[in-house]
Amino acid sequence: MVAKVVVIGASIGGLSALKILLKNMPKDLACPIIVVQHRHPDSRHRLRDILQENTALTIREVEDKDEILPGYVYLAPADYHLLVESGFFALSTDEPVSYARPSIDVLFESAADIYGEQVIGVILTGANEDGVQGLKMVKLKFGLAIVQDPKTAECAVMPKAAINAVAVDWILPLEEIAQKLIYLCHYTGKGSLSKCQ
Incomplete structure (x- = not known):
């Protein structure tokens, strides 16, 4: 398995x-x-600006038809569903899913449809069950599932729901999730040190 994208869902505490x-x-x-963080529709670019201060990766709020490139952290814009298509993004104002827009499920399901076993899905802290169906789809398409250890989450509802519903591959605290993603994105493959393509 060679990972192509990492999709992350978070809500309260995200x-x-x-x-x-x-x-x-x-x-x-x-x-x-690619990140869906539940947030207020009027939050604009504040999330991007705060996260950019804490990472060497480039943080970008997605615009419709943006190309998907390595080296970026892509954020779903406030009040838009974010969908992955083949090599680019699409935005939608369809009805909220699990009371959320952007919806984690919408992102994860679209990524699984396009990239199949090359997707890594990550569920973090949150107060609802958005992301459970999406993570199920990631696993159905033979991708990998990582969930934040509920004991380390600011709000454990979302990670617990994912763990209860999905055969996840790893349950880890945040620092270990980061190390796992670095490893999987640089050293996935059948016994080789092949990078993501």
């Missing part, structure tokens, strides 16, 4: 969690990271 997760990511990380 800002702090993402800051820790992205802090030590190398600038040359071979997989793009």
